[in-house]
Amino acid sequence: MPDDGAFAPQFVSARHRDETAELGMWVFIATEVLLFGGLILGYCVYRHAYPAAFAAASRHTEIAIGTANTAILLTSSFLVACAVDAFAEETRKTCVALLSGAILLGSLFIVLKGIEYAGEYREHLVPGLDFKFSGELANGATLFFIFYFVATAIHALHMMVGIGLLMVLARLILRAPTARHRAALHSAALYWHFVDVVWIFLFALIYLPGRTA
Amino acid sequence: MWRKWIPFWHSGVSLHGGDVDMLFIGLLIASLLVLGLLFFLLTLFCVRYRASNDVDRDHRITKSWRWEVGWTAASLAGFLVLFVWGAEIYFQIYRTPPDELSVFVVAKQWMWKVQHSGGQSEINALHIPVGRPIRLVMASQDVIHSFFIPAIRLKHDVVPGRYQDLEIEVDKPGHYHLFCAEYCGTEHSGMTGEIVAMGAPDYATWLATQTPADSLTQEGGALFRELGCSGCHGAGSKIHAPSLDGLYGRPVPLSDGSFVTADDKYIRDSILLPRSQIAAGYQPLMPSFEGKVSEEQLLRLILYIKSLGGPHP
C-alpha cells in the first residue's frame, strides 16, 4: 500500500494522523448519540403518557416498508464491513463494488422512505399540513406523527450524508487507494454503522407499538 | 417553623413568609462568614506575601491533602444543612391544600381574572379575608404565567393545559403587590395587580357589595344546557351517557380497567379530551369541546358538576 507520505505538521506519523482521525469520529458519534437521545427521550415521555394513542397511531405506519428498510440497512452495513475488510491494493475493485452495493441499498432506503411518506400524506397523517386521524385519540396520534416525521427525516438526512461519504470514498479508492483512505473508510464505516443502529431503535419505537397483541 | 421560639422575630405577613425570611437570613450569615474568611485570607496573603516583602516562603513540607479533605468536608456539611432547611419549608409551602375556601384564577395575556365562588369576579385584584387559608385554583388560557406575591414570598407558575392549586394565607390586612413573574409577551410587566387582605367583617361587606350576576355554579348550569351537555347527560336523554350526579370526588372505573378519581383535572380532561379516558361501559361518543369553551367557562362547568353532589358534600 503506498502512503501519500505527506501528513500535516501537527502529527508525527501517518499512523498518528489516522488514529487521531478515528478518535475524532468516535467523539462525533458521541455527539450524535445525544442528538437522537434527546428526541427519543421526548418520545418515551409521551408514549408513557398516551400509550393507547401511540399504539393506535403506530398501527397506521407501513410495517412492510419499515421491515424492508431494516433489512436493507442491515445488509448495507454488512457490505460496508466487508468493504473495509477488502481494502487492499489488489482487491480494490471488490472493495469498490461492495461500497457501490451499500450506496445502492442506501439509496433504495431513501426511495422507500419517500414512498412511505407519500402514502402517509395520502392518508392524511401529516400533522400541520393535512392531518385527519380517523380513529379516536387524534391528539396523541398527532404527537406520535410529529415525532415520527422529525425522527425519520433527521435519520434520512444522516443517510444522505453517509451515502455522499461512501460515494466520495469509492471514487478515491477506485483511482488509487492509499493508507490514508483506509483510515477514512474506517471512519465512514463507523458512521454508517451508527446510522444503522439508530434506525434499529427508531424501527422498534415507531413500527412495533400496538402490533404485539 | 421554629421561628416562633425566637424572640423579637417578626413573623411576616403570612404563614410561611417568616420561615422564608429566616432561611434568607441563615443563608446570608453563612455566606458572609465564608466571604469574610475568604476576603480576610486573600487580603492577608496579598499583603504579607507581596513580592517586595521579605518573609519566610518555605512551603515545601505542606501536606496539602489534609487541607483538601478539610474544606471539602466543611463545605459539604454546610451545604447539607442549607439543603435540608430549604427543602423542609418548600414542602410546607407547596403542600397540597385541603378543600378550603376556593378562588379561581385565570391567567391570560395580560391580566389576572379572579372568580370567587359566590360569582363575584374581579380583574387584576384579589380580595381575601385575613388569617384564613385560601385555595387558589389557577389555569392559563394561553402561555405560561406566574402568580407572584412578594410580600408572602410565594409564587407558582400557571401552565396552560393543567390546573395548579396553590394555598395562600395572609395574616395582616393590607394591599400587596401581585406580579406576573414568568415572561409572557408584550405586556408582561403590565400584568400586575393587587392583593387586598381584609378582616373577616370587611371581607363579608366587600363580598356583599360586589353584585354577582349569578353564582358561578348557576352560570355553569346555564352553560351546561347551552352547550348541549344536558342533551346527553340530562335525565331522559336517548344517548347512553353517564349521569353526572354524585360524580365529583368519586373513583371512576375506566374502560381500560383502571380507576381515576373524578377531580377537577379529570372533569376538565373529560370535556376537552374526552377520548383520553373513557368511562367503563360507555361508547366514546362525547365530542371534544376543545376550543369551544374558555377556561372561565370550564371553571363554571366544573363547579356545576361539583354542585351535583359527591361522596362527601
Added chain:
Amino acid sequence: MNEESYLNAGYTLRSWFLTTDHKRIAILYFASLLFFFSIGGLAATAIRIELATPQADLVSSDMYNRLFTMHGVIMVWFFLIPSIPNTLGNFIVPLMIGARDLAFPRLNLLSWYLFILGGSVTLLAVAAGGIDTGWTFYTPFSTLYSNSYVAVAVTGVFISGFSSILTGLNFIVTIHRLRAPGLTWYRLPLFIWSLYATSVILVLATPVLAMTLVLIVVERLLGVGIFDPKIGGDPLLFQHLFWFYSHPAVYIMILPGMGVINELVSCFSRKAVFGYKFVAWASLAIAAVGFLVWGHHMFVSGQSLLASLVFSFMSFIVAVPSAIKVFNWTATLHKGSIRFDAPMLYALAFIGLFTIGGLTGLFLACLAYDVHATDTYFVVAHFHYIMVGGMVTAYFGGLHYWWPKITGRLYSEYWARIAAVLIFVGFNLTFFPQFILGAEGMPRRYHVYPPEFQLWNVLSSGGASILAIAYLLPLFYLAYSLFFGARAPANPWDAPGLEWQTPSPPPEFNFVSQPVVTRPPYQYTPDFHAEPQNA
C-alpha cells in the same frame, strides 16, 4: 518582530480568511467576538437607560422585550460560550501542549465560518424586527404566540451550535493525541484540564439543544407541535430539554475562566497551584455533575416536588468542586511572592466576584428561597456576578496575560491597572443593587416597575455607565500597544509554561523544534520540588 512569526506568514485577505493556522483563527474569533460583545453591550446600555425610571420612556414594551432577548441570546451564544475557548483556547492550547496545531485545522476554520453564519442569521432576525421570547425560548409563547422572528433567530443559534460541537471535538482529540513527548496528564497545565472538561460538555450537551431548537422550528412552521398543550403536549418537556443543555452550558461559561485563573494565580504568586490534582479533577466533576441539576430552573414550574428535591440536592453537590477551587486558589497565594500586575488584579477580582455569584447560586438552589427569588432580579444579579464578574473578568485577565504572546507587544501596565479597578468598581455598582431589588421582589424582564424600586435601579444604571467606560478603555490602550507598544520578549512574565518557550509572536508552526517535557507544570522556583501532596 521575528520574521518567522505567524503574523508575517501572509498579508492577503486570503491568508487570513482561508487560514488553517489555529493562531490566526483565534484572531478571527477575537475580532468577531469583539463585534458581538459590542452589540450585546449596546443592548444592555439601552436596557439600563430605560430602567432608570419606573415608566416607559425610551422604548416601547415590545422593543424592550426584543432588547433583553437580543442581549441574552448574543451575549450567551455569540460571546460568552466561545469567548475563552475559541480565542485564548484556540491560540494557547496547541502552544501549551507543545503541538504544532489542533488535530483538525480545517474543522477549526469551518467552525469559525459556522459561527459567523449563525451569527449573521441571528443578526438578520434582529434586523428584520427582532425576537421577543427571552433567551430561554419558553413554549408555548415562543412557538404559538410570539409574532417575532423566532424561527430565524433559532436557526442562527442552531448553526452556531455546530460550531461549538466542532470546537469541543477538536479540543478533546487534540488534548488526547497531540501532547508533546513527556507531557503526561498530570503534567498538563490546569487551563488544559478545564478546557477538556468544557469540551466534554460542548460535545454532549449541545446536540440536545440542537434537537430542541429543531422541534421549536417545526412547531412554529406547522402550527402544531410536541410542546403544544392544545393537543396534550407538555410545555414543561421543553423546559426540561432546554435546561438539560443550558445548565451544563453555564459551566461552559465558567470552566474556561477558572482555567485561566489557575494560570494567573500561580504565575503572579510564583508558586505551583495548590492541590493540583484536586483542582484538575474538580473541573471534570463539575462537568459530570453539572448534567444532573437542570431541574433547579423549574422549582416553581409544577414539576413534581420530589424531582425538585433531587435537583436541589444535586445543585449543592455541584457547588462542592467549585468550593474546592476557590480554596485552592487562596491557598496558592500562601507563601507566594505576589505581584500585582493587571492580570493578577483581574484574577483576584474573579475570585471575589465568582464566589459572590456562586454563593447566591446556593440561595437559588435552596428550594424555599428560590420560590421567592426565581424570576426576580436576584437571579439576574446571580448570573451576572458569575458570567460578567467571573467569566468576562477572566477573559480580560487572560487576554492581558497572553497579549504579549499573541501580538508580540507590551500593553501599558498603568492603564491596564486603572481599567481593572474601574471594571471592578463599576461592576459591583451595577449588579449589587440588583440583589436587593430581587430580594424585595422585583420581577425580571419588566419594562415598567413600581416606583418604590427606583432607587436601586438608578444606582444600577449609574454603575453600568462606569462599567461601559471601563470596558471601552482596554480597546484604546490595547489598540495603541499594537502599533506603539514595546516589543515583547519571548517570556515577559518569566513563566515556565511551554507557550512561553517559543518566540513572541510564535512562528507559524509554533515551535522551532519539538519540545520535550520532563517536569510537572508551574515550576516557578528553581529549587522547588513537587509538593508531596496527595501522598
